[in-house]
């Protein structure tokens with residue numbers, strides 16, 4: 001909201017005369033959707049755990065798992081919290097370094113969960129949920145963490161009470177140097193704009209013989225988003241089938257295997273299924289390549305493949321040729 005007011009303020013002072021126009025009240029309202037920890041900005045409404053369960057099945061479970069436990073690809077939302085944490089307001093598992101982190105473990109403000117779902121989920125169709133649907137989905141997630149009971153109806157009237165039961169409600173810290181910046185950025189680096197040297201690469205610290213002993217780390221970490229595993233299979237051709245090594249590496253690097261298992265349906269159909277449908281279809285290669293780049297849905301169900309405009313067409317063609325030979 002601040003940014004919009006600032007722009008229209010500058011406009012009103014006449015600094016940029018003849019350029020643009022003041023944002024209308026309706027335009028500002030459309031941007032101004034944030035929900036604050038004190039619940040300012042939260043629209044009135046309500047939604048039950050039961051309704052949330054149906055919505056979750058229809059719109060969220062394909063990526064986050066039926067109980068929010070998530071599959072290998074997307075972040076787990078539920079898990080890792082206990083009844084003792086709810087009493088205490090601090091999640092004990094967070095102090096144990098080697099345990100995974102779920103959304104409910106970290107969440108200190110229920111407004112953040114409501115706001116995040118409302119503005120950015122489902123991933124493939126953000127801002128399509130009505131307020132009552134967001135209440136219902138939030139209620140369902142909280143119910144999976146045993147924070148609210150099965151019959152619960154979450155609303156703007158009782159959300160402040162539910163905040164008092166969040167397992168990690170006392171987990172917010174402000175002593176990390178990012179809270180109070182006194183108007184300065186928190187980094188001292190100077191931005192490099194040209195001749196900046198090679199791109200940084202994550203380097204495995206493991207000795208060569210141990211690199212791949214736990215399987216390829218890149219297969220086990222999220223391929224979508226900033227956290228990617230090191231490809232420990234690279235340089236170990238024996239671990240992969242000789243045929244299609246390069247294409248497989250490309251599929252890994254491009255994130256395809258996050259959604260397509262060799263024989264297993266993940267978010268999308270398995271590679272073997274795709275191959276058996278199109279293997280004898282002569283026009284398939286360019287058509288499928290175009291779809292991979294621009295995204296689409298309907299051939300296998302209602303879950304869409306997102307557009308992937310960052311890919312080179314020649315790479316995608318090679319990937320399709322490789323997929324069509326998989327068994």
Ligand code: HEC
Nearest residue numbers: 059060063074075077102103116117121122123124137225
């Ligand atoms: C097509 C896959 C997909 C669907 C469908 C989907 N999500 Fe997500 N969701 C994601 C991804 C990917 C992220 C992580 C985004 C990021 O880190 O930038 C995410 C993150 C989240 C998070 C935050 C997790 C965290 O701790 O940061 C919540 C909460 C969430 N989704 C709820 C939902 C709800 C509710 C729905 C259904 C209305 C839904 N998602 C549907 C892919 C999906």
Ligand code: HEC
Nearest residue numbers: 254255256259267268288297298299300301303304305319
């Ligand atoms: C976020 C998940 C996701 C990612 C990443 C992804 N796909 Fe898909 N893909 C899907 C889904 C879902 C479908 C089914 C779409 C449909 O029903 O039309 C699909 C369908 C396909 C199809 C069949 C299309 C058709 O019309 O039958 C091919 C081929 C394909 N993907 C290749 C790829 C390749 C190659 C990559 C990597 C560059 C990739 N996909 C990355 C989710 C994904």
